[in-house]
Amino acid sequence: MSFVTNISISDVQMLLEDLEAGDQIAAAAQLDRITQMRDHELYQALGKVTANLHDTLNTLGEDTILLQHVKHDLPDVTERLQYVLQKTEEASSKTLAASESLMTKLDVMNEKVTSFGLPEQAELIELIDSASNDITNIMMAQSFQDLTGQVLNRIMFVMASFERSLLDLVDRSGHDLEKVPARDDSDKRSSELQGIGPNVTKASQVDALSGQEDVDDLLSQMGL
Amino acid sequence: MQINRDMKILVVDDFSTMRRIVKNLLKELGFNYFDEADDGATAWPMVQTGKYDFIVSDWNMPQMTGLQLLKNVRADEKLKDTPFLLITAEAKRSQILEAAQAGVDGYIVKPFTAATLNEKIQKIFERVAQRSQQ
Numbered sequence: 001m002s003f004v005t006n007i008s009i010s011d012v013q014m015l016l017e018d019l020e021a022g023d024q025i026a027a028a029a030q031l032d033r034i035t036q037m038r039d040h041e042l043y044q045a046l047g048k049v050t051a052n053l054h055d056t057l058n059t060l061g062e063d064t065i066l067l068q069h070v071k072h073d074l075p076d077v078t079e080r081l082q083y084v085l086q087k088t089e090e091a092s093s094k095t096l097a098a099s100e101s102l103m104t105k106l107d108v109m110n111e112k113v114t115s116f117g118l119p120e121q122a123e124l125i126e127l128i129d130s131a132s133n134d135i136t137n138i139m140m141a142q143s144f145q146d147l148t149g150q151v152l153n154r155i156m157f158v159m160a161s162f163e164r165s166l167l168d169l170v171d172r173s174g175h176d177l178e179k180v181p182a183r184d185d186s187d188k189r190s191s192e193l194q195g196i197g198p199n200v201t202k203a204s205q206v207d208a209l210s211g212q213e214d215v216d217d218l219l220s221q222m223g224l
Numbered sequence: 225m226q227i228n229r230d231m232k233i234l235v236v237d238d239f240s241t242m243r244r245i246v247k248n249l250l251k252e253l254g255f256n257y258f259d260e261a262d263d264g265a266t267a268w269p270m271v272q273t274g275k276y277d278f279i280v281s282d283w284n285m286p287q288m289t290g291l292q293l294l295k296n297v298r299a300d301e302k303l304k305d306t307p308f309l310l311i312t313a314e315a316k317r318s319q320i321l322e323a324a325q326a327g328v329d330g331y332i333v334k335p336f337t338a339a340t341l342n343e344k345i346q347k348i349f350e351r352v353a354q355r356s357q358q
Contacts, residue, residue, distance in 0.1 A: 193291060193322070195284025198313040198334070209315045212340055215333050218317065222324045224331075 007034055057173030070170055071180045074163045076201045081156050083200035085149055092145040099139045106132050227349045229254040231277035236260075236267040236293065237311075238285040242334075246280060246311065249338050253345065264288025268296055271303060278348075283312035283319075291326060298327045305355075307348050311336065 011034050018027035106128050113124045170177060199208040209215050233250060235258055237243045243260050250258065259276070261267035265287035271279065279297065281290035290310055297303045309330040310323055323331055329351070330344040 189318075192314075192316060192319050193289070195289055195291075195312070195314050196316075197284055199315060207317050209317060209320065209333070211315075212333055212336065215315065215320055215331055218320055219324060219331060222321070224324055224328075 007038070054173075057169070057175075067170065067175065067177070067180045068183070070163075070166050071177050072183060074159075074166065076203065077159050077163075078156050079201045081152050081159070083198070085152050088145050088148060092142040095142050096139060099135050102135050103132065106135070227345070228277070230256060232257045232259070232275055233278045233280060234259050234261060234267060234270060234276045236262075236264065236279065236281035236285070236290060238262050238282065242282065242311075246341075249341050250280075252338065253342055264290055264293035267293055271297060271306070272300075274302055276306060278307050278309070280309045280311060283310055283314045283323075291323060294323070294326050294328055307352055309344060309348060311341075 011030065015027055015030045015034070018030055110125065110128050113121055113128070118124065167177070196204070199205050209218065233255055235243050235246050235250075237246065240262070243262075247258050247260070259270060261270055263285045264281070265285075267279075267281065268288065270276070271293070279293075281293055283290040290312065294308050294310070297306055297308060307329045308327070309332065310328050311332045311334060313334045314320075315333050320331060329348045332340055332344055
């Protein structure tokens, strides 16, 4: 949107005439008229944008998908990413611990093979070296955790700020998230049939069993 | 009990890492014959050939779930007795009841251990042996 074209030549000519006539007061008044006209149009345009935004926000009924997402899904995202971060870290450190333990054992084997002076000594040492190489590869592969972890942290940061902005927007539009209804049970059942993955959020842990023992108990009640 | 280690096993999971882990564990337990499918939908035509003695499946997969695959198997006159083990992260009480009602033979929740897998397989084939004696 441009306001420049709305300054007419005649307005400017009048300004010039006032200046040439040395009438500072009339020139100032004419300059004010020109800028006021521009301000007025600017406000009108802003008013239109605001009205548009307001209309859009008003069409957000309490059952729209956006509000459902804001209420039910967004708060979970960070919790889910946190779970990913934690699980990958646990897996990496388990792998590293096992690798370290294997390395130590290989060192002991190496010593024993050498001190026993077995006829197959050269062959065995070669095997131990090769196994130790494999373990180094396993260890190095765990460095992915550093990279993916950094990316996940960044995403969590962005999501948190996105969530705040959306909540603010919903609030300003006069909607009350408390009034957004809970998801209905048929949705819940069909997603359970499809499979919902690990129950990583506090909300999803309702009705979830905590591990194999609980599952076995439940199944044995069913005669399995 | 002696389990036939030459049985043909179909491993169904959409994550190749998990298929590999399950296959390696089964290998450790002495099994030798595996095929893989990355979804219930790809598994179902394979199962229909009738060549599998045992199906190990995930639940949550994009096209066809393991639960649906199980239901398909149980609804098929020729296949309905195929032992079926679910290995899944699904752990809601209602889901486990659903799987039991659909006729699952074993249910393992992820993350799981090699010992759990061994125990469930033992249990499944003990029951299969009892069933065939009756």
